[in-house]
Every structure is written in C-alpha cells, then in structure tokens.
Amino acid sequence: MFKKFTAKEDIHSRTNVKSSVQRGLKTKLVNQFPKLEEVIDEIIPKKGQLIVVKCTDRLSLYTMENEVLFLQRFDDPFIPSLRLVHKYPTYFPSVKVDRGAIKFILSGANIMCPGLTSKGASLPEENYPVGTVVAIFAEGKDTALAVGKMAMSLDDVKKVNKGIGIEVETHIGDGLWSLDLD
Amino acid sequence: MAEEGTKALSVLYCGVCTFPPEYCEFGGTLTKCKEWLKEEHLDVFNELYSEDSLAKATEGLSLEAQEKVEREIQKLQAKEANKAEKELKKKLASKVVVKRVERSKRKHVIAVSGVEVFGIDPKKLAKTFASKFATGASVTKNAEGKDELVIQGDVGDEVEEYVTSLLEEKGLDGIKVERTEDKPKKKSQQ
Ligand SMILES: [Zn+2]
Numbered sequence: 001m002f003k004k005f006t007a008k009e010d011i012h013s014r015t016n017v018k019s020s021v022q023r024g025l026k027t028k029l030v031n032q033f034p035k036l037e038e039v040i041d042e043i044i045p046k047k048g049q050l051i052v053v054k055c056t057d058r059l060s061l062y063t064m065e066n067e068v069l070f071l072q073r074f075d076d077p078f079i080p081s082l083r084l085v086h087k088y089p090t091y092f093p094s095v096k097v098d099r100g101a102i103k104f105i106l107s108g109a110n111i112m113c114p115g116l117t118s119k120g121a122s123l124p125e126e127n128y129p130v131g132t133v134v135a136i137f138a139e140g141k142d143t144a145l146a147v148g149k150m151a152m153s154l155d156d157v158k159k160v161n162k163g164i165g166i167e168v169e170t171h172i173g174d175g176l177w178s179l180d181l182d
Numbered sequence: 183m184a185e186e187g188t189k190a191l192s193v194l195y196c197g198v199c200t201f202p203p204e205y206c207e208f209g210g211t212l213t214k215c216k217e218w219l220k221e222e223h224l225d226v227f228n229e230l231y232s233e234d235s236l237a238k239a240t241e242g243l244s245l246e247a248q249e250k251v252e253r254e255i256q257k258l259q260a261k262e263a264n265k266a267e268k269e270l271k272k273k274l275a276s277k278v279v280v281k282r283v284e285r286s287k288r289k290h291v292i293a294v295s296g297v298e299v300f301g302i303d304p305k306k307l308a309k310t311f312a313s314k315f316a317t318g319a320s321v322t323k324n325a326e327g328k329d330e331l332v333i334q335g336d337v338g339d340e341v342e343e344y345v346t347s348l349l350e351e352k353g354l355d356g357i358k359v360e361r362t363e364d365k366p367k368k369k370s371q372q
C-alpha cells in the first residue's frame with residue numbers, strides 16, 4: 001500500500017495534536033488494542049507532543065519525534081507502525097505465516113489463506129473478526145515483517161482456506177518503512 | 183533486551199538494508215549485509231548464519247506450490263487495486279448537495295443528496311436532523327432514483343455545517359458541500 005509513498009509528494013500537512021485530543025486518541029487506541037493499556041503512556045507520554053501528518057488518500061500518520069507510531073485511513077481502525085510493533089511485539093493481535101509467504105509479503109502482496117494454515121504457519125485459537133488489525137510474524141523469525149487487516153475472519157481463514165486472508169497495510173521495506181520525516 | 187524503565191524492546195536494524203538482520207536474506211544486498219553484521223554484531227551473525235539455521239531456511243513450500251500461489255496472488259492483486267482506486271476516485275469526485283426548495287411563499291424545505299457515497303446513512307441522518315431541529319425529516323427517492331433527505335424548515339446553514347463536520351470526522355474534509363436553490367417556475371419567470 002506504500003509502494004509509491006514519498007515525503008515530498010504525499011505529505012500535505014503536519015499539525016500538533018492538542019492534549020485533549022491526544023487523550024481521546026489514547027482511549028481509542030486502548031479500546032482497539034486492550035493490551036496497550038499497560039504501555040500507552042510509554043508510547044504516548046503525557047508531555048510528549050504528538051503530531052498528525054496528513055497525507056495523500058486521506059491517510060493520517062500519528063508521529064512523535066519524527067517516528068510514525070500509528071496510521072489511519074479515513075476513520076478506519078488504527079494501524080501500528082512496524083517499528084512500534086517491533087518495540088511492543090506482544091501487545092497486538094498476531095498471526096504467523098509460513099516461510100514461503102515472506103517473499104510475497106515483502107513484494108507487496110496480500111496474504112493468501114494457505115500461507116496462514118500450512119504446517120509452518122501458526123494461528124491463535126481465538127477468532128479475529130473481519131477488519132481486526134494484526135501484526136504478522138513469520139516461521140523461523142522473531143520480528144514482525146508486516147501489519148495487516150483481516151480480510152475474512154480468522155475462523156473463516158481456517159475453514160474456507162482460500163483467497164486473501166489478510167490485507168497487508170505495511171511491510172518492512174515499503175515506502176512508510178523508509179519514510180524520513182526529518 | 184528491554185531498556186531500563188520501559189517495556190519497549192530495542193530492535194537491531196541492519197546498517198545496510200535497514201531490515202531486521204533476520205530478513206536481510208530477502209533484500210538485494212545480502213553479501214554487504216553479512217559483512218556489516220559480522221563486523222558490528224558478531225554474536226547475531228553467528229546465530230543467524232550458522233549451519234543449523236541455514237538448514238531450516240531451505241524447508242518450506244515446493245517450487246510448484248509457490249508458483250501456483252504466486253499466480254493466484256497476482257490475479258487477485260490486480261483486481262483489488264483496481265477496485266480500491268475506483269472507490270476512492272468516486273469518493274473524491276463526488277459532492278453533497280444541500281438544496282433550498284421553496285414550497286410556498288414563506289415555507290422552505292432543505293433537500294440533501296449525495297451523502298451515501300461517503301458512508302453516511304441518509305435515514306440515520308434524517309433522524310439526527312429531526313431531533314436536532316425539532317422538525318420533520320424524511321428520506322425519499324429523487325428523480326434520478328437516488329436517496330434524497332428532505333428536512334422541513336429553512337435550516338440550510340445548520341445542515342451544511344453539520345454535514346461538513348460529519349465529513350471531517352471521517353477524514354473527508356476536502357469534499358464539497360454545494361448549496362443550491364430551487365424556486366418554483368412561476369417565480370423565476372417574474
Ligand atoms: Zn541487511
């Protein structure tokens with residue numbers, strides 16, 4: 001999704017987020033990712049200045065000290081940046097794809113169900129409804145390589161096992177990963 | 183690996199390709215990445231490129247299975263990209279029309295059309311307006327067969343303001359809310 005993303009062409013404005021809005025935002029983030037409650041004040045400290053960067057295609061980047069923390073399209077659910085997931089890997093819903101899926105993901109493809117259900121992959125027992133934002137890990141790797149959104153529920157991924165299971169929002173090496181906000 | 187006083191892990195990134203070193207193999211600069219890692223973080227280098235972990239890496243899908251998956255992905259990708267682009271273009275090219283219609287000399291209604299394109303439910307909006315302005319509001323189909331929300335009373339300014347704020351909430355602040363006026367024929371000829 002960030003194939004052609006550049007700071008020069010795609011960033012339209014930067015605005016400081018008011019502290020009252022910042023508080024509301026933190027509440028929303030914790031609602032979406034309940035585990036974050038424990039670390040939200042660490043990620044967005046009370047005294048920290050959050051900046052919202054508005055970009056092409058109604059994309060907002062929530063940044064602090066020139067690092068993207070979360071992104072949001074329109075008023076869709078928040079998506080944590082990969083570097084944030086790397087810092088807090090256990091605070092988001094997650095799946096693990098098989099090794100074969102890695103190179104497809106890194107070339108910008110969405111994740112097909114078989115990449116999630118094969119022997120090398122691993123999925124949690126619980127269901128993730130459609131639209132759940134998930135961190136994507138890979139067989140044999142410790143760090144996440146992408147963040148995506150369930151295109152079908154996780155139960156359906158297991159049952160139907162066909163078509164796109166997860167839409168990839170951002171992956172290591174894409175335009176957002178290499179974005180320099182300085 | 184956590185720093186003191188924080189739950190955040192500190193993650194090592196490759197000085198050459200910027201990926202976490204375990205993903206360097208998927209970039210185009212593996213030789214250089216390995217040189218860098220050996221120089222800077224010998225422990226990580228040994229861990230990653232020992233014979234043991236290399237053997238693991240060659241497991242996985244058969245070539246045939248990979249090719250099949252690849253074809254399926256490419257087809258679906260193209261289809262999806264098309265769809266998303268069309269939807270966005272449609273949104274950005276659309277507008278909301280707030281029309282003031284004269285029903286009799288001193289009676290006006292406001293007709294709003296085009297909101298459904300932006301994911302706003304006309305019926306829900308009618309309910310909001312009905313209670314907000316303590317007036318009647320209903321949804322009918324207009325001449326083009328599209329939903330039209332009709333509010334009793336001369337509340338065009340308030341309607342425009344509310345619809346604009348609703349669009350802004352959805353991150354759609356560039357969308358035009360157009361104001362028009364519709365007078366009975368007789369009058370306009372005078
Ligand atoms: Zn590297």
